[in-house]
Amino acid sequence: MGTFDVRDMMKADAAASASPAMFGGSDKGQTRRFHPLAERIAAIPVKPTLSPVMIEGAARLLDLIAVLGTGGLIYWLYAAGKVEYTLPYQVTVAALALGSLAVFQALQLYPIGALRHFVGSGVRLVAGWTMLFLVALAAFFFLKIGDQVSRGWLIGFYFAGAGALLAGRVLTTAGVRYLTRTGRLERRTAIVGGGEAGEALIRALESQKDTGLRICGVFDDRNDERSPDLVAGYPKLGTIDDLVEFARRTKLDLVIFTLPISAEARLLTMLRKLWVLPIDIRLSAHLSKLRLRPRSYSYFGAVPVLDVFDRPIADWDIVVKWAFDKVVGTLALIALSPVMLVTAIAIKLDTTGPVFFRQKRYGFNNETVDVLKFRSLRNDMADHNAAKQVTRDDPRVTRVGRFIRKTSIDELPQLLNVVFKGDLSLVGPRPHAIHAKASNRAYEQVVDGYFARHKVKPGITGWAQINGWRGETDTEEKIQRRVEHDLYYIENWSVLLDLYILVKTPFSLLTKNENAY
Structure with a gap:
């Protein structure tokens, strides 16, 4: 994506910006109405930006x-x-x-x-x-x-x-x-909070050179004179709920709040909705009367902000983790290829049907990825939507399938996802099926902030798995504990932690497999 200017788009699409359009998810079966300009911005192809x-x-x-x-x-x-x-x-x-x-x-x-x-x-x-x-x-x-x-x-x-x-x-x-x-150094930015504070922040940012910020629009939950539809020439594109969907679709990099620290309750309510996103979140200190030491702030040019959330595994950490996945993943694929070959032959001899099973699961930033596994269920009973979890003595599981599920050999084809497709990591939160449930409730309904586990790439193994939280999630406690461990991993990631998890995984498969069927 090259550079774009929201204000130029408004001039070229004045008629559309005056009428509502469909955007985002649904609410009780109805698609939420949203500013048409948000749809246009979200439709612009984006190239990966460089830090x-x-x-x-x-x-x-x-x-x-x-x-x-x-x-x-x-x-x-x-x-x-x-x-x-x-x-x-x-x-x-x-x-x-x-x-x-x-x-x-x-x-x-x-x-x-x-x-x-x-x-x-x-x-x-x-x-x-x-x-x-x-x-x-x-x-x-x-x-x-x-x-x-x-x-x-x-x-x-x-x-x-x-x-x-x-x-x-x-x-x-x-x-x-x-x-x-070519827009590769831009940081796509949304401003939260309109009115005078929002306008002052935008003017201050625009007066700085070389910040690299590309403001996409303003979001505000208020719908009164304190939050006009146009702030310093930028449109108000919706509410905080709209911003969550907008951020995912446009691969937003940064959100800056213009709310004063005194608006603690309102600020916390908004942050609870946004912290699940893999983006940086900052609080503007431009007009704040509270004066801290200069080192307490980050700066866009001369404009001070307070760091609230940072995207996990960013900058050079991304390069290190990518190299780790490619090198170690390739070595693992070579070393385990005899096991994979024997498994493929066993599946073919045991039942009719394909060797591999593909299933759509949640990946980074809630994007769907096709996860590859060895088929462990009867071909005529394949469950591509994970409508029903595999349970103990499940009749759908084949003889070979029971063994490879217990030992997690069925997961080995995901090394192909790691090495060739790059949509999985060796270590990370396990990717869940899109329609997976615990106690007949969707995971996101059971665990508050569930989607925060998607702030990093999912992995073949993870912190939750080596601590015994793998396999069936038939109770709400099991999925809650799994997510708690996933969030701990995200917040404490290091290459040494990845190495520890990889070394520990074979031992945990032997000693902590009571939930794997």
Whole structure:
């Protein structure tokens, strides 16, 4: 998706914005009426956005490579084989590489705004690099080790390093500008709360440069003069209930509340509806009379906000978890392929019908995914909608099916989901069937905030499973405990926790399988 402007869309669709349209879910069989512009925004194809944190990290890595690379190259061209000691050169290159990161960070050379503008950041970059070399020369003088490092090498390193750093910054600037033009650095944002506070916040955000925010509209539960239909040129698109559906369909990145902290009850009511979403939630402190220490705030340019919720597993954590899934998942798929082959043959010999069973389940952000399993039920009794859970001694389960369900071998084909499709993770909340129930009630009706478990990708195994909460959920307590464990995992994720769960899973299958039929 390229950039878009809601106000331009309003001008082009003035007639439609004056009449209601259908949007969102249903309420007692009736589809909720919603602003037509929300439908148009939701229909715009979106490309995955890149986190500014990741772009800044890539810029740091490029600078580090430039310094290390030029230092090593100039040494190889000028001093290799001609000097007695190599240690002073190695220490100097390493120290300048690390020092450059610290100095460039202090000179504010890594924020996205600086990466977009080459001239200003280029001047500061050369100034910082020069200062580093002056510090290095001073250190050589005071430590009386200047004769151990070639001056020719130092001069060559200085100029080559400056050139490499500037060349890297040119490439970074070009890349960031391209990503900006194509909308890959935008943060799709909704403002909660209209009136004067909402207008003041929008004006303040628009006065800042390089925030990357793309305001999609305003949402407010109020329907009186305190919340007009138009706020600073942006339309009020609906209520908080509408925002939940809108956020899922548009893959919203950020919600900013303009409500004062004094409106505690109203704020908490709204947050209870929104915290299930995989988005960042901030509280505007722009007009607040409460003044905290500067470090207590986050900032969009110079506009202060208070962090309320952060999207779990974000920025570089996403990259780490993706790499973990691909590498470990591929190794597991190779190692377990003989077991999968034997299982497929056994299923074919036991009953007629396909080897695999596909079922739609809830994935990340409530999106549906096709989960692949070995078929464990009789083909003529397949339950694609999970209308009836498998119970003890269920006649639908085949002889092979009973064994592979007890040992969770039926789940192994989901490694294909992990490695090739990427819609599952090795570790995460188990994906539930869309129509699954506990005590004849839908899971979301049993557990308050149930959909918060979908803030991350579902997994083949998880924290709930190794703690014994797997298999049939015939009581409300079982699904409640499972969701509690899923939320604990989301809030405490780390690579070490994923490794622990993977190592513990085989043992839990042997010792905690009383609910698996």
